[in-house]
Amino acid sequence: MDKVVPSAADAVAGIDDGASLAVGGFGLCGVPAVLISALYDRGAGNLTVVSNNCGLDGRGLGQLLAAGRIARAMGSYVGENKEFARQYLAGEIEVELMPQGTLAERLRAGGSGIPAFYTPAGVGTMVAAGGMPWRYAPDGTVAIASPPKEVRAFGGREYVLEESITTDFALVRAAVGDRHGNLVFDKAARNFNPLAAMAGRITIAEVERLVEPGELDPDAVHLPGVFVQRVLELTPGQAADKPIEKRTVRPGAPADGEGA
Template sequence: MAIDKTVPTAAEAVADVAGGATMAVGGFGLCGIPMELITAVHEAGVTGLRVVSNNCGVDDWGLGILLRDHRLARVTASYVGENKEFARQYLSGELEVELVPQGTLAERLRAGGCGIPAFYTPAGVGSPVAEGGLPWRHHPDGTAAVASPPREVREFTFADRTRPYVLEQAIRCDFALVHARLGDRHGNLVFDQAARNFNPLCAMAAAVTIAEVEQLVEPGELDPDHVHLPGVFTQRVVQADPAVPKRVERRTTR
């Protein structure tokens, strides 16, 4: 039986993303973000989303368009410094935010995709990441309404050195939205250089992964040695619109 995971439009691809869903979204800054899929979710009017992504776009692009219209209830990210509306919603208690060290976030997603429920890492030992107390949500007066819990810390001897490690739980999501340079109808994906970033990790960590691809090819056309993400992790593929611009997060000229 032939396997064809292509979907005609981005709107159809995200049609079952419901309010309150958890969603891993690929990209780093504005590099490699699945803009068409994000726009389709926005146009569907979905609210209460709990998003896992390296960052939250900018005020008018990427995940920033969902944030702007108060569609996000919670964000797990490692960097949010380019979005003023994000800071306003977080500090006013409108948005719950879990900040995670970037390498830990990547590994939590990878672990979720590999069936590893938790792992120990030295990142965050001796800081509020391990000790707890980081504000996840604020009261309007600025005090913490919800704070991060303390993590389990254990000592291990590794590479002839004994040191403490903090326990981090894997991340699994209902959906993942990713952007790829190439993809075939079986869902095998190839990412373009730095646009690879968090995309394969997000794709691994979801029950349903939806990929927008710049170029759709037939099965067998991709060299197996060049595939970055095998189709077993992808459930839906949609052809990207070449007219959608690739924005630069911050342009510097002289």
């Protein structure tokens, strides 16, 4: 039952060329950066990555992207990663974009053993009709386009059929975890982490604080350990390394004696 591994290299052991990964995080919030760096050091390539976005240039999944390790990305947001946009438009990477809620439910359904579900998101668009560019050719034409999906009416409203997602591995980050793999996430850093963890056949969690079994209140557990196979305890420095994607500050109040 003790799922703790001694190092990041041990945590990502077995992730080889061609593997598929579900990765938690949103922008740079809740990203399993230590595991991603360990996977970069491992040298695995030709990866299929399922994540909301591909991090920023050089940060998070952007580290693997810049090294040409990602062959296919499934997500909902290209974001402000200029290298991701460049590779997509140059035909160097295959990208399947989908509504954000659809991505979340496809991951959750995969982890719950549900093969497919109907959703109104995307009806009447290329999401349902097909033709979304998955890969561009070097000349800018569409080399691979999305296929049409089944659309069915329920109660007089149309819904599109979406298939669930499961992956070989999942990489997630949690605020607290115990040796059995039970995880607690911190506020917005929960984001896609529980869903990604559910979808992975082998789920690896990096935790900022490791506690012993029984220390977590069962009612406080966000993800039960049945979904987690490996746990990596971060160092204090690794746990504190939380870069901010966009820093916005409010102008300070006027000093005494100054006008408003």
